[in-house]
Amino acid sequence: MQYIESLSQLIEQFRSLPGIGAKSATRLAYHILKMDKAEVEKLSKILLTAKETIGYCSVCFNLTDKDPCYICSSEERDSTTLCVVEDPKDVAAMERTREYKGLYHILHGSLSPLEGIGPNELKIKELLARINEDISEVIIATNPDVEGEATSMYLSRLLKPLGVRVTRIAHGLPMGSDLEYADEVTLLKALENRREI
Numbered sequence: 001m002q003y004i005e006s007l008s009q010l011i012e013q014f015r016s017l018p019g020i021g022a023k024s025a026t027r028l029a030y031h032i033l034k035m036d037k038a039e040v041e042k043l044s045k046i047l048l049t050a051k052e053t054i055g056y057c058s059v060c061f062n063l064t065d066k067d068p069c070y071i072c073s074s075e076e077r078d079s080t081t082l083c084v085v086e087d088p089k090d091v092a093a094m095e096r097t098r099e100y101k102g103l104y105h106i107l108h109g110s111l112s113p114l115e116g117i118g119p120n121e122l123k124i125k126e127l128l129a130r131i132n133e134d135i136s137e138v139i140i141a142t143n144p145d146v147e148g149e150a151t152s153m154y155l156s157r158l159l160k161p162l163g164v165r166v167t168r169i170a171h172g173l174p175m176g177s178d179l180e181y182a183d184e185v186t187l188l189k190a191l192e193n194r195r196e197i
Helices: 005-015 022-034 037-053 088-096 124-130 146-162 184-192
Strands: 078-085 102-106 137-140 165-168
Touching: 005 022, 078 088, 078 124, 088 102, 102 124, 124 146, 137 146, 146 165
Parallel strands: 078 102, 078 137, 137 165
Antiparallel strands: none
């Protein structure tokens, strides 16, 4: 379908966002056009402000508007435990549990030779620099996919010689799921990570 040039550009900008296909991009563009001018100006101002004020923590590499971030600078956090995740979104997921009280380190990806992502493209060197006598455990919480598992194994080999306890979050069946629909790898992980009740 032929669009007005500025509408086409708006649709293309939305399509460039992750997870937004052609239909969603078109829907969003038309929604923006229906909004009041004041709402659009407010949205654009919020986008610019976020881009200008949010950066990365110099300690853990999480998104923050102050450096160091709120988690790294909190005296209430357990500074002996470090949870390694792939992405800032993973920190938000861990924090939603309200159970983990330690610190974080964000790698900003996982090892993926096919995509040209090696150790130098991740924040691994910075992770190793954070390991000192105060850190007693590093929890590796990378995704349960091929890249996440490879990253986990690689980090484990680097961290264990430093005398720190290295653990991996358990993987298996999610609550509410049925065994019949689980794939073999998920069932295998569930069996491997079983515990006594």
